[in-house]
Amino acid sequence: MxxxxxxxxxxxxxxxxxxxxxxxxxxxxxxxxxxxxxxxxxxxxxxxxxxxxxxxxxxxxxxxxxxxxxxxxxxxxxxxxxxxxxxxxxxxxxxxxxxxxxxxxxxxxxxxxxxxxxxxxxxxxxxxxxxxxxxxxxxxxxxxxxxxxxxxxxxxxxxxxxxxxxxxxxxxxxxxxxxxxxxxxxxxxxxxxxxxxxxxxxxxxxxxxxxxxxxxxxxxxxxxxxxxxxxxxxxxxxxxxxxxxxxxxxxxxxxxxxxxxxxxxxxxxxxxxxxxxxxxxxxxxxLVFIAILYTTAPAVGSMARLNLMNTIQVGDVGTVEGNLAYADRPQWFKNWEQTGLLKYEDKNGDGRIQYYNEKNAEFAAKAEAWGWKGNEMTKVDRDIMVLANPEIAxxxxxxxxxxxxxxxxxxxxxxxxxxxxxxxxxxxxxxxxxxxxxxxxxxxxxxxxxxxxxxxxxxxxxxxxxxxxxxxTVAIAFGLAASSIFPVLMMGIFNKKVNRAGAIWGMSSGIGVTMLYVFQHKGIMFIPGTSFLGDMGANWFMGISPNAFGAVGALVNFAVAITVSKMTAPPPDHIQHLVEDIRVPKGAGAATDH
Amino acid sequence: MNKTAEQYWKANIRLVSILLVIWFICSFLFGIILVEPLNTIKIGGLGLGFWFAQNGSIYTFLVLIYVYAKRMNALDVEFDVHED
Incomplete structure (x- = not known):
């Protein structure tokens, strides 16, 4: 079939x-x-x-x-x-x-x-x-x-x-x-x-x-x-x-x-x-069920990389026969070429595939001596690895x-x-x-x-x-959740003194800081060209990439919420009792009534 | 908060703090901060730091949650705050 x-x-x-x-x-x-x-x-x-x-x-x-x-x-x-x-x-x-x-x-x-x-x-x-x-x-x-x-x-x-x-x-x-x-x-x-x-x-x-x-x-x-x-x-x-x-x-x-x-x-x-x-x-x-996949993933990733490299570099680096002839490429290679996610360009016209890191100056010099004219795998989309893996093997x-x-x-x-x-x-x-x-x-x-x-x-x-x-998408979703929801939930349980104003200001400032940082580097709502600081490492705050900024937003959230709570009236007694009540498991059944 | 509820909460905080310290050590400390020195120790073909970052920390997380659930359930009974 x-x-x-x-x-x-x-x-x-x-x-x-x-x-x-x-x-x-x-x-x-x-x-x-x-x-x-x-x-x-x-x-x-x-x-x-x-x-x-x-x-x-x-x-x-x-x-x-x-x-x-x-x-x-x-x-x-x-x-x-x-x-x-x-x-x-x-x-x-x-x-x-x-x-x-x-x-x-x-x-x-x-x-x-x-x-x-x-x-x-x-x-x-x-x-x-x-x-x-x-x-x-x-x-x-x-x-x-x-x-x-x-x-x-x-x-x-x-x-x-x-x-x-x-x-x-x-x-x-x-x-x-x-x-x-x-x-x-x-x-x-x-x-x-x-x-x-x-x-x-x-x-x-x-x-x-x-x-x-x-x-x-x-x-x-x-x-x-x-x-x-x-x-x-x-x-x-x-x-x-x-x-x-x-x-x-x-x-x-x-x-x-x-x-x-x-x-x-x-x-x-x-x-x-x-x-x-x-x-x-x-x-x-x-976590047990997640760990089954997550502990398998490092093996999948590394072995896929090894298989990919070995498919293309079939012999010693630098020898002519060391590189796979394009005409001999396997079926999976052809399949993924059709999707545009894998691309080959015969830069030196020898009909063979040279796949190497052309940005490494030292190695690029060596490559030139062998008659290589640049990396010929012009696109290897990393998202294809899991799907292509069974075919490669x-x-x-x-x-x-x-x-x-x-x-x-x-x-x-x-x-x-x-x-x-x-x-x-x-x-x-x-x-x-x-x-x-x-x-x-x-x-x-x-x-x-x-x-x-x-x-x-x-x-x-x-x-x-x-x-x-x-x-x-994924980065901002995590950043937003990290900087807004988690801190107020945690403080709501572990700190009885955090009050209404603290929570509102904490959430708003946490998510605000994160969105500002992400948008200024990645574009407002990710529209290219609207990023006023550009998506470049030089402008990153202490070298932190926008994808990673949610943790900073969360810190801001904690700090603002606690400071504001200290300056305003503490939560009323019945709220403090509510917090005490959720800290003990007894009586959970009754609370489910809606 | 009455006396036992207060003690229960203190015991809870102590347990959670210990577990979170281990959580930090196995991931951030072993997997990121001390990765180079640990990589000089090899288990199989892998550096220990690399192993913690890609496999070991996840196994430790599992143990942490298991210990937490077990200890807390015992504390619930000990302080008589368990559900019926």
Whole structure:
């Protein structure tokens, strides 16, 4: 059976499964719509959280980032997992004890202020919408590439499928669908990794293969071989190359960690478990399921890089036969050339491929002596690494089809979770909480679904006309969540003295500083040409890249909130009692009544 | 806050502080700040600093959450603030 038919079958089957589950578990009450009726087991909840969390960025992009940034990409590995420690220790159990449905609801009650609640809703919507646009775009690209239709049609199909199961099912439907999606995506990620690790090192466990010797009998470690191969061609040594500077890596990691613990679609998960006890273990289970992918990723990235280099540099560097003849290039090379994500240009006209780091002056001089006229792989898009990996390693077609289904599962599950967070903040926090307190449960549910459909429309619109969003999207979403939501939640629990004014000023200044920094370097709303300081390292504050600035915004948030609180009246007694109450698990059952 | 609730909270803060110090050490300290000296120690083909940055820190995070959940559940019972 050819690859195309097989892809149709595998993707079609998984989608039928998701939609079937969404129908079976559709929501009847607002409780089920927002929080799955609190009837979800911690292991199931952890698996769903993992699917929710691991987006197209984790599944498709991250291994590519690792492949080309080596050690420097550790910021993503530590940042996107370490946040769960903060979540489990500092937020999850207390928010579950508090026992409401949404993050702004907690902020509104704790800071006894509708203004604080509205500010929180705005921060939440800004962070979630930016994130969901990136997902929609990923869905569009994935559908168009593998169903071989144009991008717009691919996006519309994706919007339709997200609409069906997110809008019909609500949280309950999403939770069960995401469990299925987790199984699909983790299977799709680990199977090729096991095959490749086996081929290269003879060790079937990718995490161990990373530190093993090559299977070719040379006794050389895989990592040493990789360092050798890349430095031979003038690239930076894989295992030591840093991203920016040490300070940048530090702040970047911190920013992603805090952002993880501040993203509403993740936090909302911990409202869906039966007990405070379960909220603690749920975060642990989520991290177990996430760690399976995240500890596999370094092996996938490094081995993909090694395979790629070995495919092109077939012999000794500097000899004519050392470079692959273009006419002999493998099938996967041709496939990806068609997408435009892999490009070759025969600069010296010898019909062979020279792939090296032309920016390394010392090496470029040597290359010139060999008659090389510049790097001929003019484009190697790092996002293709995970998708191309099984093809590069000559794995069977069903594995490739599975990877496609896995990528789609990752993108769809995250989009659905984010949409739920957006819809609940509009229908529950804005309508019921602020503007129409008397709204009936049925109408609130309806408003939630309309808000979700609206959000899909908005995200789809930006997906159709992307204002150069792709690169900045994920970064700003994390920065915004880190600088606004996390600090006020944490202070709300751990510092009884932080008051209404402190929270409002803290959130506004934190998110304000972050947005200003990102926009001044990346363009206002990412529109190129409007960035008044330019996207260049020289203008970065202490060498911190805009992607990493959320941590600084969070610090500003903490500092402003505490200072303002000291200068204004402390919170009233009943609020201080509320804080004392959420600190102990006892009595959580009663608080769930809505 | 009555006496036991206060003690419960203090015990909680102590536990969380210890765990967060380890959280910092295994990621920021071993994975970023001290990565070069640690890389001179090899486990298999990998430098120890590199291993912490790409694998070890994640395993440590898992243990931290596990210990936290277990210890807190025990504290809940000890101070009689557990759910029924």
């Amino acid at each position: 050819d690859l195309q038919t097989l892809t149709y079958i595998v993707v079609g089957f998984t989608f039928a499964l998701y939609i079937g589950i969404a129908f079976w578990a559709r929501a009847g009450t607002t409780g089920e719509f927002y929080a799955a009726g609190r009837g979800v087991h911690p292991i199931a909840n952890g698996m769903a959280t993992a699917a929710d969390w691991m987006s197209a960025a984790s599944f498709i992009s991250m291994a590519g980032l690792i492949a080309f940034n080596g050690y420097g990409a550790s910021v993503f590995l530590m940042g996107w997992t370490g946040g769960y420690v903060l979540l489990a220790l500092l937020l999850a159990p207390y928010l579950r004890k508090f026992g409401k449905f949404t993050v702004p609801e907690f902020i509104g009650d704790r800071y006894y202020s509708r203004t604080a609640r509205i500010v929180a809703v705005i921060c939440l919507i800004l962070a979630s919408v930016t994130y969901v646009i990136g997902q929609m775009k990923g869905i569009g690209v994935a559908f168009s590439r593998f169903l071989q239709i144009d991008y717009d049609t691919g996006l519309f199909i994706g919007m339709g499928i997200v609409f069906i199961y997110a809008v019909m099912g609500g949280m309950k439907g999403i939770t069960y669908t995401q469990i299925a999606q987790y199984c699909v995506l983790i299977f799709a990620y680990t199977v090729p990794a096991i095959f490749i690790s086996m081929n290269l090192t003879g060790n079937p466990v990718p995490q161990l293969g990373l530190g093993s010797t090559m299977a070719d009998g040379s006794g050389t470690f895989m990592m040493d071989r990789l360092d050798q191969v890349v430095t031979d061609l003038g690239f930076k040594e894989y295992s030591t190359q840093v991203m920016g500077s040490k300070l940048n890596m530090f702040v970047y990691t911190l920013s992603l960690m805090i952002g993880t613990a501040g993203l509403p679609h993740v936090i909302i998960r911990f409202f869906t478990v039966p007990k405070v006890k379960d909220a603690r273990s749920s975060a642990g289970w989520a 000559n794995l069977p077609n069903w594995v490739i089809a599975l990877v496609v289904a896995g990528g789609l599962a990752a993108a769809l599950s995250t989009a659905a979770g984010l949409l739920l967070a957006i819809s609940s903040s509009i229908s529950h926090d804005l309508l019921k909480g602020v503007f129409m307190p008397d709204i009936s449960e049925k109408n609130e549910l309806m408003a939630g679904r309309i808000a979700m459909a609206g959000a899909i429309g908005v995200a789809g619109y930006f997906g159709l006309h992307p204002p150069d969003f792709a690169a900045g």
